[in-house]
Amino acid sequence: MTRLSSYLLPTEREAPADAEAISHKLMVRAGLIRQVGSGLWSWLPAGWRVHQRVVQIVREEMNAIGGQEMLMPVMHPAEPWRRTGRYEIDELFKLKDRRGAEMVLAMTHEEIVTGHVAAAVRSYRDLPKILYHFQVKERDEPRPRAGVLRTREFIMKDAYSFDRDLAGLEASYAKHIVAYDRMLDRCGLEWYRVESDVGMMGGLGADEYMAPCAAGENEVALAPGYAANVEVARAEAQAVALPAGRPAPEEVSTPGLTTVEAVAGALGVPEGALLKAYPVIRADGSMLLVLVRGDHRVNEIKLANALGAKFRPARPEEIAERLGPPGFIGPVGAEVPILVDDAIGMGGSASYITGANRPDAHLRGVEPGRDFAGERGDVRSVVAGDTVHGAAIRIEPAIEVGNIFKLGTRYSEPLGAGFLDEAGRSQLVLMGSYGFGPARAAAAAVEQFADEHGIAWPRNIAPFDVELVGLGKAGSEERELAERLYGELAAQGLDVLYDDRDAGPGEKFADAELLGCPARATVGRRTLVGGELEVQVRRGRESRSVPLEQAAERVAELWRSLP
């Protein structure tokens, strides 16, 4: 019997002063987690039950697609990380053992799992495989934040698929989509699967599982039938009213007007009638002038993907040297290559305003194609109101709770994970990696369903199914009834937390609602007198009464009907 009087559940009336996010405040207040250091958290018993419930759901769904659970260490020799080129990552914790050997603390486990596969797999007959584990990840995050939403140490379910060819990888990936869709549903979360960036390291495709909530660090662009991380989202830009064209560009004086807003205001045109010039320096040291509409922003991830290489913004002195005074630069006459965003209309009678590459001057009547030339590309960030298939998109903040990624040979190649096919030819294994963060899933559930009274857990990941509140003094008749009901509820398969503390009813109710078990049953004098048990559904806080003689069955039935 889980008695609250002897359970470690230190609830707080007030949230920590430094907490911002709802999940941070409530998980601390409800006694689920406690901070140890920046980005380092302990899970107290009730919190750990939530985490374990998420873990079990994930485990069941991974097993259902043929995943094989294993366990790999957190501390690794540095060597395989050097081989894959990941030793240089700043977020990687590095240390030395007593002999001076270089070690790392794992951020993920591609190096190790691929090493095992490289050693064990010889033949196409050994493939495909899906291997996974739940293990601690260590990441030296520049800025941990918001309770368990972004931490330096956390448990991740990471899975890896190994296939002989692209069709096999696609099949493994499809299985993970099924598993992930199901685990997110079973966790009771609102979620989106969104297209995501494959990153600079390459990859054949990736999706992220996003749980929308205010504390989310990511943004997703959504329209009917469309969902993408704004890092990669593509959409039709909204039209903008452009000034009429002119026979040739014409200089206008714009003293001191270095921002799009200032120039548009002074000339009485919408910001979208300007072209924003964003000079970047590519890996080879050359400059590229990126142009986007004045009301748009350059999306550095899309730009990096379009260039297929890293770049950095140009420094003011580089801009001054190669183009003109920062704030007044533009494409006309520029002696550097130009990349023109797709949202900029080419040709036609309409025209844009651009910097003149001279102090305190802009040009109007600039027509792309006529007055300058450049390659085209989609390198801007979408904004709310852009359209996809004719429907306007909206942008929402969300927490990334899972991601799935077609790695290809990114790791099998440097680590030598190959096999022999039927023809006896040596081939590289095609890999996929699939992450899921139970702590983030739990925090997302708190974010999505909390109200002013506290947490309202989805049924499948609540710390307990039912909180049984025993009123009256210890040893009283109503307490005896409560203890009997505990046994009956447990016999129905319910996990029950029994509040047997010597505390007032108000405190018990407040704590129960803070902790947020999906149902609360109250046993007091009224229960004895009326012969009915009061049950409150946490989400919505509505109460109902069930006859005492069938109380356990009725509560179990009610519990099964909850979200």
Place this chain on the structure above:
RNA sequence: CGGGGAGUGGCGCAGUCUGGUAGCGCACCCGGCUGGGGGCCGGGCGGCCGCAGGUUCAAAUCCUGUCUCCCCGACCA
């Protein structure tokens, strides 16, 4: 890494400017009352004021250094 803020009892805070016996609310302990929404009365325990140096007759308070934490941004393979 840039900007801002904070370390005083378990939690939330005041006191610091203007140096002079370390305070408040909640929590906790004991006794009693109450017993369906954080209830009431009485009595208690608990703090080297983040740490280290310095100034001073005297430092939570002034000076120097240092550590830690939070928020915003950058970053996040």
